[in-house]
Amino acid sequence: MKRALLIAIAAVGLMAAExxxxxxxxxxxxxxxxxxKALFADIRCVVCQHEAIADSPAGIAADxxxxxxxxxxAGRTDAxxxxxxxxxxxxxxxxxxPVRVGTWLLWFGPLAALLAVGFGLLTLSRRRRDETPALSAGExxxxxDILASGADRRDPDAKPSDD
Known part of the structure; x- marks a missing residue:
């Protein structure tokens, strides 16, 4: 039974394959x-998306x-x-x-994002931090007194070496 099921699954897989x-x-x-061949290296496979049609095994790349x-x-130029x-x-x-209005984001988007992050980090680093006021004489x-008495210890079982 298991063997028949495996054969059926393999047959369906083979029929579904391109x-x-x-x-x-x-x-x-x-x-x-x-x-x-020079053009093949410059054209992206629409299925694989990261391979040139020269290297792609996809059927659409062959087409x-x-x-x-x-x-x-037929005598057409590369362009x-x-x-x-x-x-x-x-x-x-x-x-x-090509660089045109429709592809500006593709060409200049990463640079714009990098500049925006750099500007944001620069702004954050230059922002004035609030100064903590100094303690008064009473404080x-x-x-x-608190430090001398040891009342600041949260764990009563702690040893001085644990500090």
Whole structure:
């Protein structure tokens, strides 16, 4: 019974898995293939998000590589290929998105956050601390009496070495 259950779970897992992508077919022209590989390194896989499509095993990355090769074979420039991918997937698809109003937060957000934290820390360090007023003569005398009598000890079992 357990064996049949394990086989059923494995079969469902295999059916749910994404089929492996078709193997890449390089372009016949070596110069075009070199351009395609250079573009592969600059384009982010939309599934993996931290890998270039050159390194990604995802099926969508294989589709994106095929698309880039098709566009290069059709005579498009690298800029046109990038523009088409940005049109389809957004600026996120590029590892180095362009600097424009829509991407200012992406480009300058970390610097702005760092400057804000630095300004906040500087402000906190320069803020005036309230001075504690000095003890009066009567308070000094009372404190001396308390310290001399040992009444400040909270634990009666404590030894002088515990202080």
């Amino acid at each position: 089929p492996p992508p078709a193997p890449d077919r390089p372009l016949p022209d070596a110069a075009q293939e070199a351009r395609a 994106m590589r095929r698309l880039v090769r098709e566009e290069i074979a 046109q290929v990038r523009e088409d991918l940005v049109r389809r997937y957004g600026d996120f698809v590029l590892f180095r998105p 000094e005398a009372r404190l001396a």
